[in-house]
Amino acid sequence: MSAVGLYVPPRSRRALLHRLPAGAKLLGLVLAVGAVVAAANAAVALAAAATAALLHPLCGVGVRPALRTLRALAPFLLAIALFQWLAGDWPSAARVCGQLLAAALLAGLVTASTRVSEMLDLFEKLARPLARFGADPRRVALVLALTVRCIPLVASAWHTSREAYIARGLRGRPDVMVVPVIVGLLRSADALGDALTARGID
Structure with a gap:
């Protein structure tokens, strides 16, 4: 992959x-x-x-x-x-x-x-008409790239939380996995935001 x-x-x-x-x-x-x-x-x-x-x-x-x-x-x-x-x-x-x-x-x-690069190139081309209204096609493609990137991140966070849930011997309380997943995703979002800011992308 x-x-x-x-x-x-x-x-x-x-x-x-x-x-x-x-x-x-x-x-x-x-x-x-x-x-x-x-x-x-x-x-x-x-x-x-x-x-x-x-x-x-x-x-x-x-x-x-x-x-x-x-x-x-x-x-x-x-x-x-x-x-x-x-x-x-x-x-x-x-x-x-x-x-x-x-x-x-x-x-x-x-x-x-x-390939993600091919899909993003396609979306950038499709977004070019929006440039007339002030939109940046590259930013549109970037948003889509981040969306695609977040799909496996969510799945990975849930999988990690589930493994920890099972390792602790917990049963019948799937709701306790929600908070660790949210915390993990928030940390990933902060790290991603810092990386974008460091590269001059606001």
């Missing part, structure tokens, strides 16, 4: 997705997710999620990125499914969860097959 822990180098010469331009992959992602949402059908949403999961090994990314996405989303999907079931019915819960999972897996596939 890359330094940000997102890009996965191609595992075979047939990994065509890695060779596609970032713009084409982003456009395909928007169209695919839009089609799944527009269909508003539980079977279509679940089929799209299953297809997105199968595409990971087929496109040379492997199954680990898909499994990480599933583990990260599992608590939220369970909560959403329970809420939808209580407020509506099971088909609605399956549809909403399927759509979210399909979107997350497809986005993860694009991220895993695209």
Whole structure:
């Protein structure tokens, strides 16, 4: 993986997705997710999620990125499914969860097959029209870069807190992991702010 822990180098010469331009992959992602949402059908949403999961090994990314996405989303999907079931019915819960999972897996596939530098170059180009309104395309790309960088930081902070939680023999109190995670993220934010200030970026 890359330094940000997102890009996965191609595992075979047939990994065509890695060779596609970032713009084409982003456009395909928007169209695919839009089609799944527009269909508003539980079977279509679940089929799209299953297809997105199968595409990971087929496109040379492997199954680990898909499994990480599933583990990260599992608590939220369970909560959403329970809420939808209580407020509506099971088909609605399956549809909403399927759509979210399909979107997350497809986005993860694009991220895993695209170098961060390529994605940032694309976003900088897309942000150039905003220069007419006083926005700096490079700053827009920087914000996106920091956003991408924070994804693995949050996951790492949670993983570290969970390991400490288990090492102390704690059980049944997952809420005690929240404060260490927040403290760790605040310290990382302070360090990042100091680094940006030292480089003359306000």
